[in-house]
Amino acid sequence: MTTPGTTPLSAGSELPPSRRFDVALLDLDGVVYVGPDAVPGVPVALAAARRDGMRLGYVTNNASRTPEEVAAHLTELGVPAAPEDVITSSQAAATVVAELLGPSARVLPVGGPGVAVALRAAGLTVVGSADDKPDAVVQGYGREVGWSQLAEAVVAVRNGARHVATNADATIPSPRGPLPGNGSMVAVVRGVTGVPPLVTGKPDPAMHAECVRRTGARRPLVVGDRLDTDIEGARRAGADSLLVLTGVTDPALLLEAPPQRRPDLLAPDAAGLLLPHPPVLGDGRTWRCGAWTARLREGGAVELSGPAASDGEDGDGLDGLRVACVAHWSRHPQDGAPAQVLAGDPHSDAVLTAWGLGGRRD
Numbered sequence: 001m002t003t004p005g006t007t008p009l010s011a012g013s014e015l016p017p018s019r020r021f022d023v024a025l026l027d028l029d030g031v032v033y034v035g036p037d038a039v040p041g042v043p044v045a046l047a048a049a050r051r052d053g054m055r056l057g058y059v060t061n062n063a064s065r066t067p068e069e070v071a072a073h074l075t076e077l078g079v080p081a082a083p084e085d086v087i088t089s090s091q092a093a094a095t096v097v098a099e100l101l102g103p104s105a106r107v108l109p110v111g112g113p114g115v116a117v118a119l120r121a122a123g124l125t126v127v128g129s130a131d132d133k134p135d136a137v138v139q140g141y142g143r144e145v146g147w148s149q150l151a152e153a154v155v156a157v158r159n160g161a162r163h164v165a166t167n168a169d170a171t172i173p174s175p176r177g178p179l180p181g182n183g184s185m186v187a188v189v190r191g192v193t194g195v196p197p198l199v200t201g202k203p204d205p206a207m208h209a210e211c212v213r214r215t216g217a218r219r220p221l222v223v224g225d226r227l228d229t230d231i232e233g234a235r236r237a238g239a240d241s242l243l244v245l246t247g248v249t250d251p252a253l254l255l256e257a258p259p260q261r262r263p264d265l266l267a268p269d270a271a272g273l274l275l276p277h278p279p280v281l282g283d284g285r286t287w288r289c290g291a292w293t294a295r296l297r298e299g300g301a302v303e304l305s306g307p308a309a310s311d312g313e314d315g316d317g318l319d320g321l322r323v324a325c326v327a328h329w330s331r332h333p334q335d336g337a338p339a340q341v342l343a344g345d346p347h348s349d350a351v352l353t354a355w356g357l358g359g360r361r362d
Contacts, residue, residue, distance in 0.1 A: 001240050001264060007326050007333070008262035012279035017242060017265065017272070018052035023217035024273060025087075025208070025239075028060040028070070030173040030225035030247020031270055033077060037175075039246045043078035045271035054273065056085065057215045059222075061167035061201040061229060063090040063140025063182065064112025084214070089166035089201030090118035092210040093138050096200045097164055098122045101135050108134040108161065110153045111182070112142030115166070130155035139189065139197070140166035141182035150188050157193045167201030169229060173247050202226075203233030212237075223270060225249055227261035240264045242272060251321050251355035255328055258336030262329060268316055278319060280326040287327045290319035294327035297342070302327045305344035306351065320351055 002008045013020060026032055032042055046056060058074065058081060065073075067086035074081040090111075097107060103123040108130065109115040115138055116126050127134050130152045137153045157163045165186045171178035186197055200206045202224075212220060220239050224230020225247025234241035243249060243263035254266075265277050280289040287294045291307040306320050328339045341357055343349035 001235070001238060002262075007280075007329050008259075008264055009266060009322050009329075010280040010282075010326050011264070012277040013265060014276055016052065016274050016276055017221055018049040018054040018274055021054065021219050021221035021240065023055045023057055023215050023220045024049065025057045025059045025211050025215070025217070025220050025222045026270065027224040027226070027230050027247075028058055029062060031223055031244055032058065032074065032079060034173055034246065035175045038077040038079065039269055042270045045269070045274060046079055049273045052274070055215065055217075056081075057211055057217070058086045059202075059207070059211050060086070061089045061141075061169050061182070061207075062172065063088055063093070063114050063118075063166040063201075064142045065114045066117045067091075067114075069114070087207075087211045087214050088114055088118065089207060090115045090138070090140050091121075092204075092207045093140070093164050093166045093200040094118040094122035094124060095210060096198070096206050097136050097138060097162075098124060101162065105135040106132065108132070108137045108152060108156050109140075110137060110142075110149045111140035111145060111166070115140040115142070130159060130161075133159070134161045136162040136164055137189075138164045138166065139182070139186055141172070141185075145185055150185065153189045154192045157189060157195050163189060163193070163195055163197040165197040165199045165201070167229065168197075168199045169226070171248065173225070178248065202229035203236055205233070205237045208233055208237035208239060223273070227253065227257050227263075231257075231263050232261045235260050242267060244269050244272065246270075252339070252357055254321070255325055255339035255341070256336050259329075259334060261336070262325075266318055266322055266325075268318060272316065275316065278315060278322070280323050282326065282330070284330070287323050287330075289323035289326075290315060292320040292323045293344075294323040295344075296327060296331060300331055301340040301342050303342045303344045304348045304352065306348045308345075308347055320348070321355070
């Protein structure tokens with residue numbers, strides 16, 4: 001994890017993460033797959049990480065499916081997995097409810113089949129409606145969740161049941177763009193009852209505690225695409241993190257991230273497990289990463305300069321983003337802020353435009 005007093009991303013990693021960490025705790029949606037399909041190249045990369053000696057755990061806030069179903073899907077995509085390799089937010093929620101209310105507690109599940117399966121596996125009693133006087137409602141994502149289930153949850157919570165949410169992700173990634181996630185439906189129950197839920201999935205430390213318990217990790221690396229769940233969750237749990245750009249986070253969102261959501265490492269995709277990560281070196285005004293340079297200008301802007309386009313990119317093509325982030329974050333060590341990044345040359349201008357930052361020179 002980033003050493004106190006240093007800026008995230010600045011240290012890099014001399015060794016490939018697959019040789020430095022014992023377990024990769026991989027988010028699924030947006031990291032291993034998007035929709036029904038694997039992220040291109042990721043199955044091959046994960047197989048190579050295993051050959052390097054890294055163990056893989058698959059961690060998801062999506063509570064709709066059972067570990068058996070998730071493992072089968074991964075195996076179909078060319079990522080061999082067993083049910084015990086999969087950790088779901090439903091399992092974390094079930095553990096928390098059993099600890100809070102006792103193993104004999106009565107629980108109303110709201111969500112996909114994975115919610116009820118996890119509750120039963122924890123020894124809890126699953127009930128079918130608010131009339132059964134549940135002690136808790138555990139709400140997780142399910143594509144078929146509709147008015148009837150939400151209404152039962154509202155009645156149960158209003159009657160005193162503890163509202164537990166497996167996660168509060170407002171969206172889920174899809175090939176068609178972001179779609180409503182569990183957090184959107186949890187907000188319906190909260191909006192009607194006025195009762196804030198207990199959230200047990202990422203970024204709550206309970207989720208990563210469940211991961212460490214199930215995998216026996218001694219030095220885990222959290223690999224995710226979301227700043228608000230994967231990266232913040234890793235930081236709250238005291239674990240290192242690797243952000244990949246195959247899901248919901250883009251360069252603009254990363255640049256404005258607050259301190260608790262800044263990753264230790266950055267890669268285009270999960271193949272970043274196999275490569276060293278360059279450090280970002282600086283003197284408080286100017287930073288360098290590979291062939292890229294970032295300078296702080298008066299007023300807080302960052303001027304980015306890179307190699308000539310004809311020289312091509314070194315490494316994974318993200319050195320410019322790394323150095324821009326470190327420069328901007330050094331100006332905002334205690335808070336997040338929108339970044340103004342100016343291009344110092346034509347190549348940087350094109351790169352900033354590709355990042356959606358409207359590269360410009362002045």
